[in-house]
Amino acid sequence: MKLVSVFNNKGGVGKSTLSFHLAHALAEQGIKTLMVDLDPQSNLTLQCLSADYLEELWTTEEPFIEDFQAALDESEKDFSEFVATPRSVHCLLKPIEDGLFESYGLGAVYEVANDLGLIPGRLSLHTYEDKLAKSWSDAFMGEPQALRLLTGIRRLCEDAGEKQGYEVAILDTSPSLGMINRVIISTSTGVFVPCMPDMFSTFGLTNIGMALRSWKSQFDTMYSLLSDKKRESFPGQFVRFLGYTLYNARKYAGQNEYDLATAHYAYARKLPAVIRDKIPKDCYSHLPEETIGVPVGGTAITHSHSTLPAMAQKYRVPMWKVPDLPNLLTEDKGTVSGNKETYYTKREAYHAFARDLMSRLEGVEG
Amino acid sequence: MDDLREKYPGIMEAYGAHIEEFELFQKHVRNFFESRSLSHYVHSIRHRIKDIDHLLEKVERKNGEGQEVVEDSEPTPVTEDNIFDRVTDVAGVRVLHLHTSQLEAIHNSLMSKVDDDEFTLFEQPKAYTWDPESGEYFERLGLRRELKESYYTSVHYVLRPNSKSHATCEVQVRTLLEEVWGEIDHSLNYPHPISDPQCKEQIRVLARLVGAGTHLADSIMRYYAGHS
Numbered sequence: 001m002k003l004v005s006v007f008n009n010k011g012g013v014g015k016s017t018l019s020f021h022l023a024h025a026l027a028e029q030g031i032k033t034l035m036v037d038l039d040p041q042s043n044l045t046l047q048c049l050s051a052d053y054l055e056e057l058w059t060t061e062e063p064f065i066e067d068f069q070a071a072l073d074e075s076e077k078d079f080s081e082f083v084a085t086p087r088s089v090h091c092l093l094k095p096i097e098d099g100l101f102e103s104y105g106l107g108a109v110y111e112v113a114n115d116l117g118l119i120p121g122r123l124s125l126h127t128y129e130d131k132l133a134k135s136w137s138d139a140f141m142g143e144p145q146a147l148r149l150l151t152g153i154r155r156l157c158e159d160a161g162e163k164q165g166y167e168v169a170i171l172d173t174s175p176s177l178g179m180i181n182r183v184i185i186s187t188s189t190g191v192f193v194p195c196m197p198d199m200f201s202t203f204g205l206t207n208i209g210m211a212l213r214s215w216k217s218q219f220d221t222m223y224s225l226l227s228d229k230k231r232e233s234f235p236g237q238f239v240r241f242l243g244y245t246l247y248n249a250r251k252y253a254g255q256n257e258y259d260l261a262t263a264h265y266a267y268a269r270k271l272p273a274v275i276r277d278k279i280p281k282d283c284y285s286h287l288p289e290e291t292i293g294v295p296v297g298g299t300a301i302t303h304s305h306s307t308l309p310a311m312a313q314k315y316r317v318p319m320w321k322v323p324d325l326p327n328l329l330t331e332d333k334g335t336v337s338g339n340k341e342t343y344y345t346k347r348e349a350y351h352a353f354a355r356d357l358m359s360r361l362e363g364v365e366g
Numbered sequence: 367m368d369d370l371r372e373k374y375p376g377i378m379e380a381y382g383a384h385i386e387e388f389e390l391f392q393k394h395v396r397n398f399f400e401s402r403s404l405s406h407y408v409h410s411i412r413h414r415i416k417d418i419d420h421l422l423e424k425v426e427r428k429n430g431e432g433q434e435v436v437e438d439s440e441p442t443p444v445t446e447d448n449i450f451d452r453v454t455d456v457a458g459v460r461v462l463h464l465h466t467s468q469l470e471a472i473h474n475s476l477m478s479k480v481d482d483d484e485f486t487l488f489e490q491p492k493a494y495t496w497d498p499e500s501g502e503y504f505e506r507l508g509l510r511r512e513l514k515e516s517y518y519t520s521v522h523y524v525l526r527p528n529s530k531s532h533a534t535c536e537v538q539v540r541t542l543l544e545e546v547w548g549e550i551d552h553s554l555n556y557p558h559p560i561s562d563p564q565c566k567e568q569i570r571v572l573a574r575l576v577g578a579g580t581h582l583a584d585s586i587m588r589y590y591a592g593h594s
Contacts, residue, residue, distance in 0.1 A: 141394040142484065142527070224387050225394065225527045229483045
């Protein structure tokens with residue numbers, strides 16, 4: 001099972017839309033993919049299922065988030081019955097947060113498409129983060145409950161891999177470098193950073209570089225203190241940095257190698273140097289030196305069109321499936337049919353992007 | 367002291383890079399001995415981390431230069447590559463108990479943590495004693511008996527968190543009375559042994575007194591504990 005974290009230090013830049021299309025592209029190429037929405041904003045979830053469905057789910061879970069054991073007793077169900085219906089990621093983590101069970105199975109995963117599953121997000125995930133922060137120092141003492149909290153998200157993904165045949169998990173994260181992302185990213189197989197060609201990306205990459213350096217040293221210390229048995233529930237090595245990708249930029253054909261506006265291009269050109277200066281070398285030592293300076297997928301997904309992602313969101317399908325939707329509303333038919341070919345070309349673009357991302361994970365143990 | 371810092375820059379660096387692991391592992395070991403399940407057997411705990419200057423002095427003594435005492439001198443010198451295998455008491459925890467029979471519970475509890483893979487033994491535990499009666503008791507518990515030149519008494523364990531870690535923690539278990547002797551002996555004989563023969567003799571007598579006191583304490587506990 002390979003866990004890929006998608007991280008950006010700046011929110012609201014379409015990272016969840018990117019995760020969504022990446023996951024679809026992987027699944028369409030026969031790689032059974034699990035999306036895990038770890039951003040409390042739950043944008044990835046809303047891209048996959050309706051607001052009504054999510055509201056219903058969250059409402060049902062509410063008592064379990066307040067007091068899991070009491071709610072389970074009240075429901076007169078056992079745990080495996082309770083998770084036979086897809087649950088949000090926070091609800092699935094809640095028994096660990098409350099210290100109820102030592103181990104338990106994942107249960108049902110929401111099926112978005114063929115070979116594509118989703119563990120929905122939940123706005124309340126911050127209480128899990130609070131517990132993680134409180135337990136952090138205990139993990140260095142090998143305290144079992146603290147270690148279960150640290151490996152909880154990873155354990156859910158591995159369970160999906162072992163029991164349901166998932167091969168890759170795409171972990172959509174919140175734009176913070178706080179405790180929960182310290183744990184999610186550090187214990188992933190790989191992380192990549194979607195970058196818009198602006199000043200936030202250079203600062204963002206610098207921040208993630210500094211964070212990776214400090215997290216690696218913390219996890220190295222922790223690993224050196226865990227017994228061999230306890231060490232096994234963590235990945236063999238620290239997360240690999242898979243690179244960045246340029247996306248959400250307007251196309252200015254013929255201006256430069258990336259077809260970007262001059263101001264954007266100036267920012268885009270800085271990124272390889274920022275990576276070489278700020279990201280710890282041993283996080284990408286598995287890749288050839290020149291690869292890390294090139295965006296993941298080259299320019300495959302660099303250029304955006306304002307209406308395409310909006311349509312994908314509205315109909316909750318990848319962009320390339322929008323033109324052929326039987327339920328396409330009359331009001332949208334005009335704009336979509338005029339750009340049909342543009343919609344279709346996105347399919348191969350995202351497939352190429354997904355292939356390049358996977359190639360950067362080759363040989364890295366899960 | 368500054369001379370030693372200049373002489374062993376590699377060891378200084380290794381110490382700086384790994385000292386946090388020693389501190390954290392020591393805390394883990396302390397937590398274990400302070401746990402509720404041992405509260406009937408453990409009286410109190412002392413602990414210390416060897417500072418860099420004392421570590422370098424020990425390295426210097428082990429390397430047999432500048433000091434007349436060469437303890438367990440070995441053919442290869444201590445360097446940054448083997449420092450944490452050759453000096454295993456950077457972190458130290460001393461577990462004090464009231465009477466000898468409590469050692470059994472402490473020992474068994476620690477050994478079950480070792481069996482559970484929670485701690486790894488870096489070397490076989492040793493029981494230092496000069497007293498034949500105590501020696502038999504330690505041997506019954508499966509402890510290897512060793513004799514130090516002085517009247518030193520203590521059971522020694524060297525623990526590691528796992529097979530690959532640099533960090534070690536030396537655990538010494540002894541009775542409170544033995545601690546009294548140990549502290550007096552240490553303050554006079556460490557790091558430079560006292561040469562006054564009369565003082566040496568008095569420390570030896572104190573050791574016998576402590577030995578007799580320990581046996582008396584054991585006997586009192588054996589016959590009267592539980593009668594009150």
